[in-house]
Amino acid sequence: MSYHEATYDEPSIFTFRSGTTYKVPGSVTDSDIDLPQELIRKHLDLPEVSEYDVVRHYTRLSQMNYSVDLGIYPLGSCTMKFNPKYADKIAGMEQFYDVHPLQLASTVQGQLRIMYELQEFLKELSDMDAVTLQPLAGAQGEYTGMLIVRKYFEVKGELNSRTEVIVPDSAHGTNPASAAMAGFNVVEIPSAEDGTVDLEALKAAISEHTAAFMITNPNTLGIFEDHIGEIARLVHEAGALLYYDGANFNGILGITSPGLMGFDIVHFNLHKTFATPHGSGGPGAGPVGVKANLAEFLPVPIIGKDGDKYFLDYSPKHTVGKVSSYMGSFMVLLRAWAYIRFHGSDGLRRNTINAVMNTNYLKKKLENKFKIPYKSLKKHELVLSTENTGKKALDIAKYLIDNGVHAPTIYFPLIVHEAMMIEPTETVSRMDLDRFAEIFLESADVPEEELKKHPVNLPIGRPDDVKAARDLKVRWFPEK
Amino acid sequence: MQSNLEKQEIAKFLNISDEMALFSDIPAQYRKKEIRIQEGVSEYEVLEQARRIASLNSSAGMVNFLGNGIYKRIVPASVDSIIGRSEFLTAYTPYQAEMSQGVLQSLFEYQTFMSELTGMDASNSSMYDGFTTLGEAVRMAHRINERRDILIPENMFDDKLKVINSYLSGLSVRLLTYRVDQVTGFIDLNDIQSKVSKDTSAIVVEMPNSYGIIDENVLKVSQIKGDALLIAYVDPVSLGMLLPPGDYGADIVAAEGQQLGIHMNYGGPGLGILTFRKDYIRKSPGRIIGETVDNKGKKAYVMTLQTREQHIRREKATSNICTNQALMAIASAVYLGVVGPTGLKKIAQTTYVNSRKLKNKLSSLKAAGVPQLTGKPFSDVLIKFRTDVSQLQEFLAEKGINGGVPLQKLAAAPILIRNSAFFTATETTQENETDQLVSIMEVFR
Numbered sequence A: 001m002s003y004h005e006a007t008y009d010e011p012s013i014f015t016f017r018s019g020t021t022y023k024v025p026g027s028v029t030d031s032d033i034d035l036p037q038e039l040i041r042k043h044l045d046l047p048e049v050s051e052y053d054v055v056r057h058y059t060r061l062s063q064m065n066y067s068v069d070l071g072i073y074p075l076g077s078c079t080m081k082f083n084p085k086y087a088d089k090i091a092g093m094e095q096f097y098d099v100h101p102l103q104l105a106s107t108v109q110g111q112l113r114i115m116y117e118l119q120e121f122l123k124e125l126s127d128m129d130a131v132t133l134q135p136l137a138g139a140q141g142e143y144t145g146m147l148i149v150r151k152y153f154e155v156k157g158e159l160n161s162r163t164e165v166i167v168p169d170s171a172h173g174t175n176p177a178s179a180a181m182a183g184f185n186v187v188e189i190p191s192a193e194d195g196t197v198d199l200e201a202l203k204a205a206i207s208e209h210t211a212a213f214m215i216t217n218p219n220t221l222g223i224f225e226d227h228i229g230e231i232a233r234l235v236h237e238a239g240a241l242l243y244y245d246g247a248n249f250n251g252i253l254g255i256t257s258p259g260l261m262g263f264d265i266v267h268f269n270l271h272k273t274f275a276t277p278h279g280s281g282g283p284g285a286g287p288v289g290v291k292a293n294l295a296e297f298l299p300v301p302i303i304g305k306d307g308d309k310y311f312l313d314y315s316p317k318h319t320v321g322k323v324s325s326y327m328g329s330f331m332v333l334l335r336a337w338a339y340i341r342f343h344g345s346d347g348l349r350r351n352t353i354n355a356v357m358n359t360n361y362l363k364k365k366l367e368n369k370f371k372i373p374y375k376s377l378k379k380h381e382l383v384l385s386t387e388n389t390g391k392k393a394l395d396i397a398k399y400l401i402d403n404g405v406h407a408p409t410i411y412f413p414l415i416v417h418e419a420m421m422i423e424p425t426e427t428v429s430r431m432d433l434d435r436f437a438e439i440f441l442e443s444a445d446v447p448e449e450e451l452k453k454h455p456v457n458l459p460i461g462r463p464d465d466v467k468a469a470r471d472l473k474v475r476w477f478p479e480k
Numbered sequence B: 001m002q003s004n005l006e007k008q009e010i011a012k013f014l015n016i017s018d019e020m021a022l023f024s025d026i027p028a029q030y031r032k033k034e035i036r037i038q039e040g041v042s043e044y045e046v047l048e049q050a051r052r053i054a055s056l057n058s059s060a061g062m063v064n065f066l067g068n069g070i071y072k073r074i075v076p077a078s079v080d081s082i083i084g085r086s087e088f089l090t091a092y093t094p095y096q097a098e099m100s101q102g103v104l105q106s107l108f109e110y111q112t113f114m115s116e117l118t119g120m121d122a123s124n125s126s127m128y129d130g131f132t133t134l135g136e137a138v139r140m141a142h143r144i145n146e147r148r149d150i151l152i153p154e155n156m157f158d159d160k161l162k163v164i165n166s167y168l169s170g171l172s173v174r175l176l177t178y179r180v181d182q183v184t185g186f187i188d189l190n191d192i193q194s195k196v197s198k199d200t201s202a203i204v205v206e207m208p209n210s211y212g213i214i215d216e217n218v219l220k221v222s223q224i225k226g227d228a229l230l231i232a233y234v235d236p237v238s239l240g241m242l243l244p245p246g247d248y249g250a251d252i253v254a255a256e257g258q259q260l261g262i263h264m265n266y267g268g269p270g271l272g273i274l275t276f277r278k279d280y281i282r283k284s285p286g287r288i289i290g291e292t293v294d295n296k297g298k299k300a301y302v303m304t305l306q307t308r309e310q311h312i313r314r315e316k317a318t319s320n321i322c323t324n325q326a327l328m329a330i331a332s333a334v335y336l337g338v339v340g341p342t343g344l345k346k347i348a349q350t351t352y353v354n355s356r357k358l359k360n361k362l363s364s365l366k367a368a369g370v371p372q373l374t375g376k377p378f379s380d381v382l383i384k385f386r387t388d389v390s391q392l393q394e395f396l397a398e399k400g401i402n403g404g405v406p407l408q409k410l411a412a413a414p415i416l417i418r419n420s421a422f423f424t425a426t427e428t429t430q431e432n433e434t435d436q437l438v439s440i441m442e443v444f445r
C-alpha cells in the first residue's frame, strides 16, 4: 500500500477576503447601543470570509490529519480504539444537547438518568462504592482525587503531617503534576528489575508523612503489578490512601478491578477505555470513584435516585466542593453510557481479552528485532526499546507515519531508553496488525541516514522545534 | 474461546489454547466473578433506549431564559459539520506534527482568533471550561509574582468561587472580596483601592459582572491596581461590541467559550479560553501551538514550549492539564470564521437590545420592586421583586418556561437585592417569547 497524506499549502483563515455570507437575524444599528463611548470597541481585526470558504478551508485542513477512522493509531497509554458511530448519533440528539445546566431537575430527568446509570456502571466495573462524573479529563480526575486525599486527612486532623504523595518513576507526568498542584510533595521511587513497583523502595519511602501512593495497574510498561495486594497492605498500614490512575483500565476491565485490588480512589478516562472520541486533543471526561469511607468527600452534586425520580444530590458532608463549572462533560458521558450499553458485560470483557491478545501478538512479532524489556506477558500495551537496533525511537516513528500508520507513544515511560509504547487496542484486525508489524520490523533494517530523511509522504518534513520555541510565533500576523 | 477466525489464528501463534492464559499474572483472589451489567445489545436497541431516555427531558418545547454562563445562541450548521468530521473528531493530541498539520493549523488560528478577540498578545490552545480556566489564571498570577492576596468581587457566583478554591488548595494564597454597589451594580473602586497592597497578586474583574451588568468601573481598575496583575473574566460574545480587556489593562483573560458555536450540552463540553500578555507565556498552563519551518524551509506548526508541561516537567509543571478541549476550540474558530466581525458585533448588539427590552418589560411588572439596578445588562437581566422568588423557577417551569433563577441560588444576595432573579436574552430571544414570559409573570405574586 503506498501512502500520501493530502497536502495543501493552505493559507491562514486570516488572509481570506471573500466577504461574510452568514445571515444573523435582527436589525440593530449602532445607534441602538446607548453605552458610553469608552466602553465601545473601535475595531475587531477578524477576517470577513464567506461560509463556503470557511468550510472548504477547515475541510482541507481536516484532510491533513490522521485519525482513528483512517487506521491503526497505537499510541501507548492513549487507548485509541474505534469510536462507535451510534454514539455520534446519540450525541447528535437535540433533546440531549439543547439542555441548559441550570434547568430544574424535573425538566432534565433524561440527562440525570443517563448520568445515574453511568455512575452505576462505573461503580460495578471498578468495584468502587460512589462515583462523581464532574472531572473533565484524566488529569482533572487525578486532581479531584488528590483534593479528596487532602480533605480526608484534614477531617482526620492529619493534614499537617501527611505531606507526601509517592509515585513510581514509570508514572505518567500528570500524576506528579496533579499531586503537586494539590499541595503535596512528590516522592518518586524507582521500579524493580522486572518493571513493577520495587517493594523495598516503597517500604523505604512510606512513612507517617505519606498521604497517598498513586499507581496504575497494568503499569505504563503494560505489565500487571502482581504484588498489588502487598502494596495495598503497606500503604494502608501506614494510614495512607491508594490511588488508581485509570488510564490503563482497558487491560483489565471485566477481568479484575481497582476495587478488588484494594484501591481507595480511581479515575476513569472515558475517552480511552470507553471509546469516546478524543477530538484532536479533547474533550475527555475523568470521572472518579471512591470506596464508601470516602464518599462524603466527593465533589457535588452527584446524581441521586429516589423511587423513579433522579435528583442532584448535594449531601456529601465533607465535599471538596466543585472541580468544574457544571455537572461534567455531559456529551462525553452520554457516549460512554452508549458504549457500555452496547457492549454490555459480555462485550466489555471480550474487548479486554482481544486488546490483550493483540498486544501480545505484536509483542511476539516485534521481539524478533527489538528488545522488549521486563516481564514478558503484556496487558493492554507493550514498551520496546529501539536501542539494540542502533536506531532512534524518533526516527522509527517518522518511518512509520510515512507509511500511513500512526506511530506509538515515544520516549515514555522515562525509564526505558529509546522507548516506544505500543497499544493496538481491540479494534484492529490481524491484517492491520501484520502490516503494522511488517513496517516496524522493516524500519530496523533501514540505514540510519535513510531513516532520518523520513517523512516525505506527508504535508511537511520534520519541523524545527527549536526555532518554534525560540521565535515563539504563536499567532498569525499580516505579512509586512 | 471465540469464534473469530483471526483471533483463533492469533491464539495459535501465541501458543495458547485458553485465552485466559493471557491473564495468568492476575492472582485468583482479584479475579472478578461477575459483572452485574446487562449483556450487550444491538445498535438499533441502544438507539431506541437513548431516544426513550431523551424523551424524559421536558426541555424540548420549553422557552429558554436561562444563561449566567451558558447561553442558547445560534450555532451555524457549518460548525457541527466541521467538528463532526472524523479526521478532527477521532484524532488524538497532535504528537506527530507531520501527520497532524490540519489540527495544528486550526488551533494556531484559534489562538489568533482569541488573541484578537480579547486584545491580548497570546492564547493557549484551550483549557477545560470557564471556571477551571479562571482557577488556572489565578494560579498563574501567583506563579508570576508569588504574592499572597487575590481580590475578587463579592458577587462572584458560589460555584465559580468553589472551583477557584479547589484550584488554590495547597497554595498560600488568600482570597479577599471587594464590594459591588447595590444601586448601580458596579464594582466599588474605592473599596478595591483600600484593599490593594504590596501583597496583592491579582485583582479579578468580571465583564459583564455577575449581576449581568456592563460595568464601567472595570475600565478604571488598571489605574488603581498598582503593580498587581489584572485578571479579566469576560463574555466572549460581548467582545463583538465591547472594549476588549487588552485595552483596559488586563494581564490575563479567562472566559467560557461555549457561546462561540457550541451547543449548551447541559454545561459540558464547553471551552476554557485563556489569553495573556506575551511576557507571561512561560508561566502559562496548557498546550501552545507555534509556527516554525520544516527541514526544507516550508511553513509548519508544532506544539511548542512543552517544557512547561507535565509530561516533561512533571511535578514542576505549570499545570497538570493534558487532554484539553481541542475540538471545541476548532468549533469556535469555525464559528468566528463564519459569523465574522460584523456578524459577531450584530449578535452582541442584538443581545444587548433584547436584554434591554426584557428588562424594561419585566421591571414594569407589578411584582417587580422599584428601583432596579441602574447599570445596563448585556445578556443576563437581574430583576428585583417585592416578594420571595425562591420558587419562581418552579413556577415558570410548570408553564413551559426555563428562567427566573433566584440570585440567592447562585451567589450571596445582599439585602437590597435579596429578592432578585435572572432572565437572560440572546440573539435567539423572540419578541413573542418575551411577551409570553411577561404575561405569565403578571400573575406571579
Ligand SMILES: Cc1ncc(COP(=O)(O)O)c(C=O)c1O
Pocket: A076, A077, A078, A137, A138, A139, A140, A172, A174, A175, A216, A220, A245, A247, A248, A269, A284, A286, B321, B322, B323
Ligand atoms: C497513564 C496516564 N495517566 C493519566 C493521563 C492523563 O489523562 P488526560 O489526558 O485525560 O488528562 C494519561 C493520558 O494522557 C495517561 O496516559
